[in-house]
Amino acid sequence: MPLELSAEDLPEIAATAGVPHYQRGSLTPGIVHFGVGNFHRAHQAVYLDSLFNLGLDHDWALVGAGVRANDAEMREKLLGQDYLTTVVEQEAGGTSARVTGAMIDFLPVGDVAAIGEALADPKVRIVSLTVTEGGYYIDPASQRFDVDHPDIVADSVNPEAPKTVFGLILLGLQLRRERGIQPFTVMSCDNIPGNGHVTQNAVAGLAELINPELASWVRELVAFPNGMVDRITPATGQRERDALEADFGIVDAWPVFCEEFKQWVLEDHFPAGRPALEKVGVQFVPDVAPYEHMKIRILNGGHATIAYPAGLLDIHFVHEAMEHPLVRAFLEKVEREEIVPVVPPVPDTDLGDYYQLIERRFSNPKIGDTIQRLCLDGSNRQPKFILPSAADRLAAGQSVTGLALVSALWARYCYGESDSGKPIPPNDPNWERLTALAKQAKSDPVAWLSMGDIFGPLASNPTYVAAFTTALSSLWSRGTKATLEAYLGGTL
Structure with missing residues (x-):
């Protein structure tokens, strides 16, 4: 008989899955986390659960928070199961499940007063966030905080009733300052180069619009450590719920399925204290930048490289893309010839070995990651994961044939129709704009590069423009398969 996930049923659930070894009633809050999605629950929450299982740092429990409608849905689901989450790790050789209990509360979404008081609680010493690459109000081309975004303008006008994560964080900091x-x-846990600096610019940038003195206080006294996070975590659907019930006898409203691998590298800059995460595998280093560059360029850039050709070829799962000879060969050639060579050295790491690890992780047949997820939000991901490598190669006078083809495949995908004629559903916050430009670019590829907010100086670089034009023209005249064959054969 399947068991509904709850604190009461943990003793019985322990027969098929790992459960917390600690008394959850002994936990007290130390971290408020904004953006309680799958990645957070498969990553930060798992590390903390492991630490608590060692009998350590029970004053660092998680309290969830959010600002979006789906945050409210997540709160409702987790509340119904005592804030417990089943995390299922999947590898080719086997599958295991564990129930994590590091979260002890989830603040009412939209309740500014409750969130503000929680942030002002002296017991809370870290505020962390996973709000996706597109959630930081960054201008894609300049990578600067967008002070003119309507959400930011609204929070600056009405700072006592903020609607954004950064407005709420600033409200909490202001309350602490007053008291x-x-x-x-x-602490940002998102895949953004220099995510600590980016978060500081967002919080201090909003403060500057409200009170320059407050902005100076934020920049001087608030710590924003940089960090690199990594774990492939697909979206949850009925497939995952059914698999959990069938394989482990657990009914979880929102389980998390993920790979076994995980990594977290952090700058050790926590003036108010931190949990002893180094005891459960977190790396604390003086400079995260080399690790960030490696992960964002090779892994996230690799995801972008396989996403759009696979999407145009009607491939559903990531591991299926890696089984396609053209897609896999395309990834390897772009990585080894254009991406890896411009990644700076990383301490105690062989970049070739790291790429081989990435290739194996992408090929995991059990993880169930989808191409549609990888294709999501290209307008925010391309400027962070692909275009910087192209810019570095151009600065060194090197070829960008493969990287330009990656972006051309994105443009072709945004036309909204695969090579077979199958409709591609909207998959970007700027989808309407992208599809309009993709239709123009079918006959005039340069129209796609008119998005100066995304392409920046690349849009006027003759070498890049020529490579992109050739690639997109080939995609339209010959199709994805023939274009990949031409690139792999050195004739594109």
């Missing part, structure tokens, strides 16, 4: 409480550390 003489040490500021919490703000």
Whole structure:
């Protein structure tokens, strides 16, 4: 008989899955986390659960928070199961499940007063966030905080009733400042180069619009450590719920399925204190930048490289894309010839070995990651994962044939129709704009590069423009398969 996930049923669930070894009633809050999605629950929450299982740092439990409608849905689901989550790790050789209990509360979404008071609680010493690459109000081309975004303008006009994550964080910091409480550390867990600096610019940038003195206080006294996070975590659907019930006898409203591999590299800059995460595998280093560059360029850039050709070839799962000889060969050639050579050295790491690890992880047949997920939000991901490598190669006078083809495949995908004529559903916050430009670019590829906010100086670089034009023209005249064959054969 399947068991509904709950604290009461943990003793019985322990027969098929790992469960917390600690008394959850002994936990007290130390971290408020914005953006309680699958990645957070498969990553930060798992590390904390492991630490608590060692009998350590029970004053660092998680409290969830959010600002979006799906945050409210997540809160409702987790509340119904005592804030427990089943994490299922899947590898070719086997599958295992564990129930994590590091979260002890989830603040009411939209309740500014409750969130503000939670952030002002002296017990809370870290505020962390996973709000996706597109959630930081960054201008894609300049990578600067967008002070003119309507959400930011609204929060600057009405700072006592903020609607954004950064407005809420600033409200909490202001309350602590007024009450003489040490500021919490703000820790981004998103895939953005220099994510600590980016988060600081967002919080201080909003503060500058409200009170320049407050902005100076934020920049001087609030810590924003940089970090690199990594774990492939697909979206949850009925497939995952059914698999959990069938394989482990657990009914979880929102389980998380993920790969076994995980990594977290952090700058050790936590003036208000931190949990001893180094005891459960977190790397604390003086400079995260080399690890960030490696992961964002090779892994996230690799995801973007396989996503759009696979999408145009009607491939559903990522491991199926890796089984396609053209897609796999395309990934390897772009990585080894154009991406890896411009990644700076990383301490104690062989970049060739790291790429081989990425290739194996992408090929995991059990993970169930979808091409549609990898194709999501290209307008925010291309400027972070693909275009910087192209810019570095151009600066060194090197070829960008493969990287330009990656972006051309994105343009072709945004036309909204695969090579077989199958409709591609909207998959980007800017989908309407992208599809309009993709239709123009069918006959005039340069129209796609008119998005100066995304392509920046690349849009006027003759070498890049020529490579992109050749690639997109080939995709339209010959199709995806023939274009990949031409690139792999050195004739594109």
